[in-house]
Amino acid sequence: MDDLNDSVTADDVAAAAGVSRWTVARAFKKDASISRKARERVLAAAETLGYAPDLLASSLASDRSNLVAIITNDFSNPHKLVLLERLTRMLWTAGWGTLLVHMSDSDDASAALLAASQRRVDAAVVIGTRFDDTVLATALGARRVKKLVIFARYSQNPGTLTIACDDVIAMRDIADHLLDKGYRRPVFLAGPDTQSAKLHRKSTFTEYWQARTGTPVPALHADAYDSAAAIERVTRLLDGQSPDQRPDVLVCENDIIAIGAIDALRCHLGLRVPQDIAVTGFDDIPLAASPAYQLTTYRQPITAMTEKLLEVLAGTLTHDVHLPGRLIPRGTT
Amino acid sequence: MDDLNDSVTADDVAAAAGVSRWTVARAFKKDASISRKARERVLAAAETLGYAPDLLASSLASDRSNLVAIITNDFSNPHKLVLLERLTRMLWTAGWGTLLVHMSDSDDASAALLAASQRRVDAAVVIGTRFDDTVLATALGARRVKKLVIFARYSQNPGTLTIACDDVIAMRDIADHLLDKGYRRPVFLAGPDTQSAKLHRKSTFTEYWQARTGTPVPALHADAYDSAAAIERVTRLLDGQSPDQRPDVLVCENDIIAIGAIDALRCHLGLRVPQDIAVTGFDDIPLAASPAYQLTTYRQPITAMTEKLLEVLAGTLTHDVHLPGRLIPRGTT
DNA sequence: ATTTTTGTTGCTCGCGGGTGCAAAAGCATC
DNA sequence: GATGCTTTTGCACCCGCGAGCAACAAAAAT
Structure with missing residues (x-):
């Protein structure tokens, strides 16, 4: 129990159980052709010897690693923590290991995908808003990964x-909610203005709002997806603006920007939320529920999304999935 | 370039470069005995063929996986995101892959360590406050992992x-700072009261404070390491208490508890921070710097700690390391 | 009792590359 | 040109396990 050899192989177990190495392998494999007696004997021997199959050797031989790479380059958003928690937990219980690959902004995606492919991951999951579709496309061309899943972000x-x-559903729900509450002059506050597909929420909201009310929605862009950038942008917009030309609600692309917007309104501009200006977010990060913010936001169905991911990994799902989330009305509207 | 075979092996490159397979391996190995000419030829051939060494096979053969398992069971604290970011980024640039293992609270640690050892990780790094030392000890006995590092937490x-x-240095710095500022009636707000070594900060602070002032420090325990539990605990403590029996500062075990304390004071009790009660935290999470909180806190030297971790992985460091951090005075004291 | 079916077990070969040594090649000196 | 030394290269063997088939035993059918 104490001095057991660190490398117990299937051969050792086979010898101890009086069977062949392959019978040992079968004992550890669900639905394998093996007698109950043999399996019990093997498992008992494995237990006493402290044997566990080597997944590395297994992957090499079988071409399945049971490993998923999670690739991200954006750790500034607390929502990432929620995503990581759900992903690693649910993947783990389903038998998948997770290789976390951090892509710095300066790298191109191919380095991350290369690292993943070198470890023979069965799939790579990209989470994070800062990935460029075109970059991903070229990286994918160069490095073959069995499956590439874009998670919690739009991509063509x-x-x-x-x-x-x-x-689409989400932004309409938000727009409907705001119209119900009587708001009429929204401004959309988005992250950095790049040419990729990530600004889907902005266009969806502005188009729907215009269709319903006939009025266009002005849009702002913060320099980064963090609250400091949002604070700066909102302060610059509203500083010195008279109350009657102010928007009555700031529709934010995500919670972390919304939090920044609220901070700017309260701390830098002396305005009240929602009495002077309302705010909405997106993601429902834990902070949104705190009494200090009580942010009206929209919750992504992360559990359901992860279940879909598991189906993709199992090979039973092969097309894009867009799941409806849920509006969480709180105090900021 | 488009239709390249997904599995280019060293043999293919060897054939293309007119050398043997082992020369190919040498070309990819730093400090290998190989002529410059041969290496150039091999690397060129590898480039055109799109070859990259298979790390799985490499690990199997060499007994070094260049993989580090990061084991955590606590995703509720944003500080984890900071730690994860730093760890994965610095490990990645140093050539280490990171296997993220999420341990649910109900599991014992051995399952996580087992998963790590099955993938032949070169080391396992435990981050997270909820790990019990005794649990770890037994898990370590059962499953041999080459190196086990407890990161950002005390452990014997x-x-x-x-x-x-x-x-020790940290809590003294905080205590000195509070005494300088004139605070005299602190209360320590900690996380759950368990028997492990995690409450080192509490005992260090209370002992030092008593030594310097002669007065003991009352201590509270929130039911969990999150702000909701802290809100509940602080509200329960202060609700209905008259101003003269109130503490003048809440010394919190970490930022997320401090944030909860501030929310309780402001939103539930109508008190001002720091005029009515001051608050200090620990970790310096991003939220602590936001204008809404301006939390006085203590920053852990994460980068330096991670550098030490790299030394441990390289084998050049084999003893415990405790690094001093830095007090970040802000508006809540 | 013999043949067929079914279930179980053992084995050959290979996954892709590393280790350590021996052969080969390069180089300088006498 | 021979000798001794160093650098470079090739090779047998191994890492631990899996796919797929062949051999075998047990159970069922004839």
């Missing part, structure tokens, strides 16, 4: 699978 | 290495 990238919250 | 576990911020 051919050859990849998208699992995301349905932004 | 034999057979493991601890890399952490020096809590």
Whole structure:
């Protein structure tokens, strides 16, 4: 129990159980052709010897690693923590290991995908808003990964699978909610203005709002997906603006920007939320529920999305999935 | 370039470069005995063929996986995101892959360590406050992992290495700062009261404070390491208490508890921070710097700690390390 | 009792590359 | 040109396990 050899192989167990190495392998394999007696004997021997199959050797021989790479380059958003928690937990219980690959912004995606493919991951899951579709496309061309899933973000990238919250439904729910509450002059506050597909929420909201009310929605862009950038942008917009030309609600692309917007309104501009200006977010990060913010937001169906991911990994799902989330009305509207 | 075979092996490159398979391996190995000419030829051939060494096969043959397992069971604290970001980024640039293992609270640690050892990780790094030392000890006995590092937490576990911020210096700095500012009636707000070593900060602070002032420090325990539990605990403590019996500062075990304390004071009790009660935290999470909180806190030297971790992985460091952090005075004191 | 079916077990070969040594090649000196 | 030394290269063997088939035993059918 104490001095057991660190490397117990299937051969050792086979010898101890009086069977062949392959019978040992079968004992550890669900639905294998093996007698109950033999399996019990093997498992008992494995137990006493402290044997556990070597997944590395197994992967090498079988071409299945049971490993999923989670690739992200954006750790500034607390929502990532929620995503990581759900992903690693549910993947783990389903028998998948997770290789976390951090892509710095300066790298191109191919380095991350290369690292993943070198470890023979069965799939790579990209989470994070800062990935460019075109970059991903070229990286994918260079490095073959069995499956590439874009998670919690829109993408039109051919050859990849998208699992995301349905932004169209989401933004309409938000717009309907705001119209119900009587708001009429929204401003959309988005992250950095790049040419990729990530600004889907902005266009969806502005188009729907215009269709319903006939009035266009001005849009702002923060310099980054963090609250400091949002604070700066909102302060710059409203500083010195008279109350009657102010928007009555700031519709934010995600919670972390919304939090920044609220901070700017309260701390830098001396305005009240929602009495002077209302705010909405997106993601429902834990902070949104705190008494200090009580942010009206939209919750992505992360559990359902992860279940879909598991189906993709199992091979039973091969098309894009967009799932509806849920509006969480709180105190900021 | 488009239709390249997904599995280019060293043999293919060897054939293309007109050398043997082993020369190919040498070309990819730093400090290998190989002529410059041969290496160039091999690398060129590898480039055109799109070859990259298979790390799985490499690990199997060499007994080094270049993989580190990061084991955690606590995703509710944003500080984990900071730790994860730093760890994965710095490990990645140093050539290490990171296997993220999420341990649910109900599991014992051995399942996580088993998963890590099955993938032949070169080391396992435990981050997270909810790990019990005794649990770890038994798990370590059962499953041999080459190196086990306890990161950002105190531990007396034999057979493991601890890399952490020096809590003794830290709590003294905080105490000195509070005494300088004139605070005299602190209350320590900690996380759940368990028997493990995790409450080192509490005992360090209370002992030092008593030594300097002669007065004991009352201590509270929230039911969990999150702000909701802290809100509940602080509200329960202060609700209905008259101003003269109130503490003048809440010293919190970490930022997320401090944030909860502030929310309780402001939103539930109508008190001002720091005029009515001051608050200090620990970790310096991003939220602590936001204008809404401006939390006085203590920053752990995460980068330096991670550098020490790299030394441990490289084998050049084999003893515990406790590094001093830095007090970040802000508006809540 | 013999043949067929079914279930179980053992084995050959290979996954892709590393280790350590021996052969080969390069180089300088006498 | 021979000798001794160093650098470079090739090779047998191994890492631990899996796919797929062949051999075998047990159970069922004839």
